[in-house]
Structures are given as C-alpha cells and as structure tokens.
Amino acid sequence: MVSKSVVIKNEQGLHMRPAGLLAKELKSFDSDINLIFNGKKINAKSVMNIIAGCMKCGSEIVIECEGDDEQAALDKAVELIESGLGE
Template sequence: MISQKITVNNPSGLHLRPAGTLCNEAIKYDSRIEFIFNGAKSNAKSVLSVLGACVKCGDEIELICDGTDEQAAMEALTSAISSGLGE
C-alpha cells in the first residue's frame, strides 16, 4: 500500500465531470484506490463516492493505492489530478 497527499487544483473541485475523469482513470487499475478527505474515506472508482466527498479547489486529499499495480496507479492518478482532470 502506498499513499500520497495531493492538492486538488481545478477551479470547481471534484464536481461531476472531473469526478468522472478521476473514476475512469482509477478503474483502469486492479489496485484498490481510495482517498481520504476530512477524515472520510472515499472509493476513487465510484463517481457517487467521489462526489459525496465534496472536495473543493485547494483541498488536500490523501490518495491511497493498494494492489499489484499500485505504483502505476499512483503515478497516473497524481498526474491526472495535478493537471486539473481535464479542466
């Protein structure tokens, strides 16, 4: 299991479109992918779970990847989040 803190920088936070982009990237990997925000754990492969976290611009999340391809998943997801998830 690996984890990394990252700041969400897209202007509207994780609303529907970027949440979908995050989930579409996460489901490419076999690893369990979650993030912790405000003490609550969310499944990064579930759009409803991501939306329910209410992550806004400037919020820091802790991304957690656990599985056989955890390193590749972490690199891809941190890159996607850093680049603004398509926004």
C-alpha cells in the same frame, strides 16, 4: 500500500466532469484506490463517492493505493489530479 498527498486544483472542486474522468481513468487498475479527505475514505473508482466527498479547490487529500499495480495506480491518480483533470 503506497500513498501521496495532493491538492485539488479544479476551480469548482471535484464535481461531475472531473469526478467522472478520474473514476473512468482509474477503473482499469486492479489495486484499491482511495482518497482520504476530512477523515473520510472515498473510493476513487466511484464517481458517486467522489461527488459525495465534496472535495473543493485547495482541499488537500491523500491518495492511497493497495494492490499489485499500486505504484502505477498512484502515479496515474497523482498525474490526473495535478493536471486539473482536463479543466
């Protein structure tokens, strides 16, 4: 398993639009991708779980990826979140 810590940059947190984009972009990876926040494990391929996770601007989260393409999945997830998910 690989993991990395990132900080949410979106002003309104991971709400509908960025959550949808994140889930969509990560769906193509085989690895399990989870976001660890406030002790919760959030499935990063599920927009519903991301929204329920209530990750706000400035929240520090850990991305965990496990599977055959785990490094590629992690790199993509970090890149997406750090770029502000199109916002």
